Amino acid sequence: MKIILLGAPGAGKGTQARKIMELLSIPQVSTGDMLREAKAKGTALGLEAGRSMAKGELVPDAVVVGIVSERLKAPDMAKGFILDGFPRTLAQAKALHEMGVAIDLVLNIVVDADEIVERLTGRLTCGKCGAMYHRTFMVPKKEGTCDSCGGGLVQRADDNEATVRNRLEVYKQQTMPLVEYYGRFGSVKEVNGTGKTPEAVFNAVKGLLGS
Numbered sequence: 001m002k003i004i005l006l007g008a009p010g011a012g013k014g015t016q017a018r019k020i021m022e023l024l025s026i027p028q029v030s031t032g033d034m035l036r037e038a039k040a041k042g043t044a045l046g047l048e049a050g051r052s053m054a055k056g057e058l059v060p061d062a063v064v065v066g067i068v069s070e071r072l073k074a075p076d077m078a079k080g081f082i083l084d085g086f087p088r089t090l091a092q093a094k095a096l097h098e099m100g101v102a103i104d105l106v107l108n109i110v111v112d113a114d115e116i117v118e119r120l121t122g123r124l125t126c127g128k129c130g131a132m133y134h135r136t137f138m139v140p141k142k143e144g145t146c147d148s149c150g151g152g153l154v155q156r157a158d159d160n161e162a163t164v165r166n167r168l169e170v171y172k173q174q175t176m177p178l179v180e181y182y183g184r185f186g187s188v189k190e191v192n193g194t195g196k197t198p199e200a201v202f203n204a205v206k207g208l209l210g211s
């Protein structure tokens with residue numbers, strides 16, 4: 001099963017991707033995670049990507065397409081995968097098509113803009129395992145510490161209000177057209193995420209996956 005997750009930043013793509021990964025035993029491919037890793041390693045590409053990310057702008061298509069096409073060649077991709085955060089522009093969707101990748105399902109997670117801003121500006125991420133928490137909606141048992149692995153919780157550099165507003169604008173302009181693009185192939189299914197817990201959203205997702 002080859003799945004694309006669409007949705008605004010903060011819609012819960014990463015959270016659902018992890019749950020689908022466990023359910024179907026197929027890997028999650030998160031371009032955001034891959035770019036943050038490259039930045040942490042301090043490669044030239046990573047540092048350049050970091051500058052775009054800090055402003056809430058997209059990293060150039062050529063860079064992201066290069067990273068994804070390398071990743072998709074790995075043997076663990078053969079059974080299927082979940083693309084989380086890619087494609088994000090029409091050019092990226094076309095590049096994916098040209099790689100010969102046939103997508104089975106596009107899940108579009110829809111959440112109100114106001115809720116998105118609340119979610120992202122309060123979001124805390126485990127620096128070690130990537131688990132997600134929230135200052136008011138999903139408080140960890142011990143302040144600043146990940147419940148599942150004990151790692152330290154940090155706020156992502158791009159989860160401040162100004163950058164979040166810009167990311168939402170970029171999403172509207174550049175990524176929303178993909179819903180229509182994939183809609184033409186009849187492969188888009190919508191999931192309502194507004195006011196929903198991750199578990200409630202996952203129940204809907206499971207229904208759409210037929211499992």
Ligand code: ADP
Binds near residue numbers: 032052054089
């Ligand atoms: P979110 O979905 O919450 O914005 P991500 O971790 O998916 O978080 O992405 C963080 C940032 O990484 C984006 O704002 C963008 O700068 C960059 N990025 C991730 N995926 C892509 C992509 N496919 N194309 C261009 N830039 C990307």
Ligand code: ZN
Binds near residue numbers: 126129130147148
């Ligand atoms: Zn953790």
